[in-house]
Amino acid sequence: MATAEEVAKAAERRDVRDRWLLSAPALLVIFLAATGPLLIVLVYSFLTPGSYGDVKWQFSPEAWIAVFLERDIFDDTLSIAAAHVTIFLRSIKLSVVTTIATLVLGFPTAYFMATRSEKTRDLWLFLITIPFWTNLLIRTFAVLQIIRNEGIINTMLLKLGIISAPIQILYTDTAILIGMAYVYLPLMVLPIYASMEKLDFRLVEAGYDLYATRFQVLRRIIFPMVKPGVIAGSILVFIPALGAYVTPSVLGGGKNMMLSNLIELQFGQGRNWPLGSALSIAVMIIVMVALLAYVRNAGKSGVRHG
Amino acid sequence: MPDKPDRNAIEVVNVSKIFGSGEGQVAALDTVSVSIRENEFFTLLGPSGCGKTTLLRLIAGFDFPTAGEILLYGQDIAPLPPFKRPVNTVFQSYALFPHMTVADNIGFGLEMLGKPKAEIKARVAEMLKLVKMEALAGRRTSQISGGQQQRVALARALAPQPKVLLLDEPLSALDYKLRKEMQIELKRLQHETGITFIFVTHDQEEALTMSDRIAVMSSGKILQVGSPWDIYDKPAERFVADFIGETNFLTAAISEMANGKARATLKSGATIEATVAQGFQPKPNATVVVRPEHAKLTKAKGELSGRVDNIVYFGTDTHIHVHLDSGELFTVRQQNTRSAGCGFEKGDAVGILIGSDAAQVLKD
Numbered sequence: 001m002a003t004a005e006e007v008a009k010a011a012e013r014r015d016v017r018d019r020w021l022l023s024a025p026a027l028l029v030i031f032l033a034a035t036g037p038l039l040i041v042l043v044y045s046f047l048t049p050g051s052y053g054d055v056k057w058q059f060s061p062e063a064w065i066a067v068f069l070e071r072d073i074f075d076d077t078l079s080i081a082a083a084h085v086t087i088f089l090r091s092i093k094l095s096v097v098t099t100i101a102t103l104v105l106g107f108p109t110a111y112f113m114a115t116r117s118e119k120t121r122d123l124w125l126f127l128i129t130i131p132f133w134t135n136l137l138i139r140t141f142a143v144l145q146i147i148r149n150e151g152i153i154n155t156m157l158l159k160l161g162i163i164s165a166p167i168q169i170l171y172t173d174t175a176i177l178i179g180m181a182y183v184y185l186p187l188m189v190l191p192i193y194a195s196m197e198k199l200d201f202r203l204v205e206a207g208y209d210l211y212a213t214r215f216q217v218l219r220r221i222i223f224p225m226v227k228p229g230v231i232a233g234s235i236l237v238f239i240p241a242l243g244a245y246v247t248p249s250v251l252g253g254g255k256n257m258m259l260s261n262l263i264e265l266q267f268g269q270g271r272n273w274p275l276g277s278a279l280s281i282a283v284m285i286i287v288m289v290a291l292l293a294y295v296r297n298a299g300k301s302g303v304r305h306g
Numbered sequence: 307m308p309d310k311p312d313r314n315a316i317e318v319v320n321v322s323k324i325f326g327s328g329e330g331q332v333a334a335l336d337t338v339s340v341s342i343r344e345n346e347f348f349t350l351l352g353p354s355g356c357g358k359t360t361l362l363r364l365i366a367g368f369d370f371p372t373a374g375e376i377l378l379y380g381q382d383i384a385p386l387p388p389f390k391r392p393v394n395t396v397f398q399s400y401a402l403f404p405h406m407t408v409a410d411n412i413g414f415g416l417e418m419l420g421k422p423k424a425e426i427k428a429r430v431a432e433m434l435k436l437v438k439m440e441a442l443a444g445r446r447t448s449q450i451s452g453g454q455q456q457r458v459a460l461a462r463a464l465a466p467q468p469k470v471l472l473l474d475e476p477l478s479a480l481d482y483k484l485r486k487e488m489q490i491e492l493k494r495l496q497h498e499t500g501i502t503f504i505f506v507t508h509d510q511e512e513a514l515t516m517s518d519r520i521a522v523m524s525s526g527k528i529l530q531v532g533s534p535w536d537i538y539d540k541p542a543e544r545f546v547a548d549f550i551g552e553t554n555f556l557t558a559a560i561s562e563m564a565n566g567k568a569r570a571t572l573k574s575g576a577t578i579e580a581t582v583a584q585g586f587q588p589k590p591n592a593t594v595v596v597r598p599e600h601a602k603l604t605k606a607k608g609e610l611s612g613r614v615d616n617i618v619y620f621g622t623d624t625h626i627h628v629h630l631d632s633g634e635l636f637t638v639r640q641q642n643t644r645s646a647g648c649g650f651e652k653g654d655a656v657g658i659l660i661g662s663d664a665a666q667v668l669k670d
Contacts, residue, residue, distance in 0.1 A: 205368050206401035208388040210415035211466065220414075224405045 045277035053271045063274035067282050084262070084279075091259040092286070094176055094248075095241035099188075101181040102237050103230065106188035110229070111222070113189075114196035125193070128186050136183065140250045143179045144170065147251075171253035179247040184240060188233040195229025196222075231298050239287055259283050313379075315470050315502040316342040316365060321374030321384075323360050334360040336526040337374070342470075342504060343519075347496050349505045351513040352523035353549065358506045361523075362472050365504065366395045378469060389418070394463035395472040398479070400455045402447040408458050409434070409443040415466035433461040436495065453484045460492075464499060473505045477512065489516055510550045514538060522546045539597070542583040543670050547595045554601070554636045556610075558594045560586075560667055570594050570665060573632035576609035580665035593668045598625065598639035600664035603650060608657030610636060614650050624648045628656060 045063050047055040067084065113124040131139060146152045147169040154166040169175050199222065207217040223230075245260035252258070257265075259279065266276030323335040335357045342348045350358040363369045365376060367388035376384045383391050394415065402411050412433050416426045434440045437457035442450055447458060456476060463471055473492075477485045493516055496503045507513055513520050514534040521531045522545070530542045541547035544555070558570035563582060570580045570592070580594055602608075603626055612630035619642075626648065628636045636658060640648055650656060 200399070200401065202397055202399055202401040203403060205366075205388070206395070206397060206403070207414075208368070209366060209393075209395045210462070211389045211418040212414075213389055213418075216418060221403060 041277045041280055045274050045281055047274050049272045049274050051271070053267070053273060055273050060274065063272070063278040066272075066275050067278045087257050087259060087262050088286075090173065090256070091242055094173060094180065094258065095238050095244075097177055098180040098184060098241045099234050099238045101177065102185050102188035103234065105181065106185055106192055106233065107230070109185075109189050110192035110196045110226075113193050114199065115201070121197070128189055128193075131183075131186060136246050137250070139183060140179055140247050143175075143182055144250060147175055147178060170251065171255055173252075173256055175251040176244075176248045176256060176258070179251040180241050180244055183244075183247060184237045187236040187240070191232035191236060192226055192229040195226035199225050227298065231295065234294070235291060238290065242283065242287060313344040314341045314377075315344045315346070315379065316504070317375075317377040317380075318342075318361070318365075319375040319377065321361070321364060321371045321376060323357075323364060323369065324372045333526050335364070335371070338526070338528050339374075340521055340528055340531060342502060344502055345500055347493070347503045347505065347516060347518045349507060349513040349517035349520045350523055351507055351510060351520050351550075353508055355525075356523040357526040358508075358523050359474055360526075362395075362474055362504065362506050365470070366393060366472050367391050392466075392469045393472060394466060394468040395474065396459050396463045396476045398475045400459040400476075400479075402455055402458055402462070404446070404448055406447070407443065408439060408445050408447060408450065411447060411458055412461045412465050414462065419466060429465055433465045436464070436498070437461045437491075452480060453488070456480065456488060457491075460495065464495070464501065467499075468501065470502045470504060473503060475507055476505075477507075478509070485512075492516060514550070522549065524549070540581060540583065540666055541595060542585065542668065544593060544668055547666075547668060552598055552637060552639075554596045554598065556594045556596065556634060556636075557591050558667075559590060560588060560592045563588065568667060570667060572609065573634070574610050574630070578609055578660050578665050579662045580667050581663075582667040583669040586667055586669040593670070594665050595668060596636075596660055596665050598637045599623075600661060601636070601638045602659040602661070603628070603638045603640060604657045604659055605650075605654070606657055608659040610658040610660070612636065612656060612658070614652050614654045614656055617648060617650065617652060626650055628658065630658075 044055055046059055046061065048058040048060040048062065050056050109128075113121055113128070116124060144151075148154070149166040149168065149170065151170075153169070154163075157163045158166065169178070203221055203225070204217055207221045208214075212220060243260050244258055245264065248256065248258040249261050249264075252261075254261070263276045263279045263283075266272045266279065270276070318338055318340045320337050320339055321335055322333060322337050325332045325334055338357070338361065350361060352358045360369065364371050364384070367383070367386060367390075371384055374384070375382050378391070378393070383393075403414065406414070409430050413426045413430045416429055421429075430443075431440075434443055437460055439454060439457050439461065442454060447455060450458070456479075459476065476492075477488050480488060489512060492503070492505075505513075505516065514537075517534055519531060519533055520537050521528045522537060523529065524545050530537060530546050532540070537546065538550055541550065541553075547553045547555070556572055558572050558580075560568050560570055560580075560582070562569045563586075566582055566584075568580055568582050569577050571577045572594070578594075586592070610628075610630055610632075612628040614626060615629045615635070616627040618625040618627070621642070623642055624640050626638045626640060628638065630636050638658060642648070
């Protein structure tokens with residue numbers, strides 16, 4: 001006879017097994033959907049480009065070399081490689097600056113929202129999400145309308161006599177930055193707001209009571225408590241910013257390319273699918289490394305909510 | 307009571323606080339004035355919504371008065387932000403910083419004041435010892451019990467050596483036993499540190515046992531300020547008499563008023579001696595209060611007579627509810643003995659004896 005304990009254990013094992021079996025179809029679909037395309041991209045990055053796009057099933061490290069520019073060839077392919085570096089660096093720089101800009105704008109916004117009364121909070125939350133209802137392309141064109149030479153900003157400044165000639169904002173890195181900061185701002189505000197909303201503002205009062213000035217309260221009490229929100233927001237902004245396609249192509253005018261534009265070029269006019277694939281994987285690696293470094297760094301200063 | 311120096315630590319002068327505007331205006335405090343002496347354990351007592359916490363928050367600086375002055379040793383602090391006031395608060399919820407250790411919490415105020423590290427360390431150690439928390443200095447505040455959090459909150463507020471310590475119902479979250487312990491602990495701390503304590507509570511027992519003086523508040527006003535003994539035995543108004551302890555209200559005619567004493571003729575026709583609240587204006591139907599433990603039940607004749615309505619056993623004493631012949635209700639509290647019952651039964655015809663120093667005439 002099995003003891004009660006053994007029976008219970010066996011039942012538990014059965015239970016666990018059944019759970020796995022029941023969720024297996026869903027897990028399989030998710031696993032294939034997530035890894036399948038990635039595997040194809042990975043395989044493609046080691047093949048030879050076909051003449052009219054597509055790939056020839058012939059192994060070649062050519063694409064990866066073109067990404068990492070370690071090869072020195074006779075003709076002037078080296079200059080193209082230098083352009084890659086520029087685009088990589090510009091993309092990373094713009095993404096970092098976008099993240100910082102959205103943080104600087106989003107933190108006070110989230111604080112403002114979280115300190116409203118409960119009813120008005122919902123209204124602000126609603127207002128923040130409104131831009132999501134509109135297509136990204138349309139929002140980007142709206143930004144274009146504002147910053148172009150004959151746009152609202154330049155017309156106003158000209159009329160007021162502050163400037164004598166329009167400022168060239170469009171088709172610069174600044175334009176891409178403005179566009180991305182605008183588009184990704186809600187992604188920063190929402191997670192910070194979620195953390196901030198849970199913040200016990202009596203702690204803020206306690207800080208003031210213990211001789212902390214407003215800035216010290218912000219730095220020593222509010223910021224550490226909402227840090228999980230700041231981390232989440234930064235990740236949510238940084239990743240799509242690094243892969244941004246629409247914003248740089250509309251506001252950067254094709255001249256100031258970012259990584260996605262470069263990748264798109266390989267699959268389109270460039271007819272170099274392996275290079276596009278290699279670039280895509282390279283971007284993924286950058287994101288992963290950046291995230292690991294960021295999270296580890298952020299975790300070090302040790303915020304844990306009990 | 308030990309001698310207290312006459313210096314005032316806090317003077318609240320004609321302070322009003324109005325929340326909201328227009329139709330929705332609420333006066334949380336209505337021209338309140340009170341002086342709190344140095345080294346005093348002063349309690350603001352009243353039901354929720356009476357304005358006691360508002361007054362505390364005005365002294366702390368979390369809110370600013372609509373009108374009036376708040377003086378700290380003669381200097382008006384009403385316009386100063388909280389971080390410029392040498393006043394610290396123990397919050398009802400403790401408000402300990404969850405991302406810091408116990409020691410960091412206690413040292414926070416000193417750190418913000420820019421004290422040198424060595425001094426902070428020494429002071430934190432001293433504070434930990436004072437509240438008996440040395441062993442838990444490195445813990446996070448989420449890893450300690452409610453009573454321990456309470457001690458940390460106290461130590462944190464005491465560490466910067468404030469001129470006045472404000473306590474906002476700090477014991478309300480603790481269970482009964484722990485609350486009793488902390489009451490004694492708080493008195494000890496106040497005695498050892500010599501800091502003026504302003505304590506807010508709605509618990510009359512807490513107020514009576516701990517305070518040097520109590521201010522009873524209701525609807526944004528201070529009704530009476532006095533020692534626990536004054537407040538309990540010589541209530542000035544019906545609200546005070548009713549809010550603190552149990553009491554019997556009788557209607558009487560007052561005569562021969564002199565030196566704060568008078569004769570009160572009750573509805574039963576009996577006349578008793580009574581003390582008179584300050585500010586009493588002679589009127590035909592005055593209210594006289596008698597505490598249940600200051601009256602005695604007898605089977606013979608007394609100043610009042612009636613029938614026993616109900617008998618409630620409380621362990622230490624028994625409450626006997628009497629329906630008076632005049633139609634009023636009267637409760638007598640009788641100390642219990644071990645073997646004998648209370649000596650009365652429901653329906654008994656009884657007399658009530660009211661001693662010569664048992665009655666107080668209210669001013670309203």
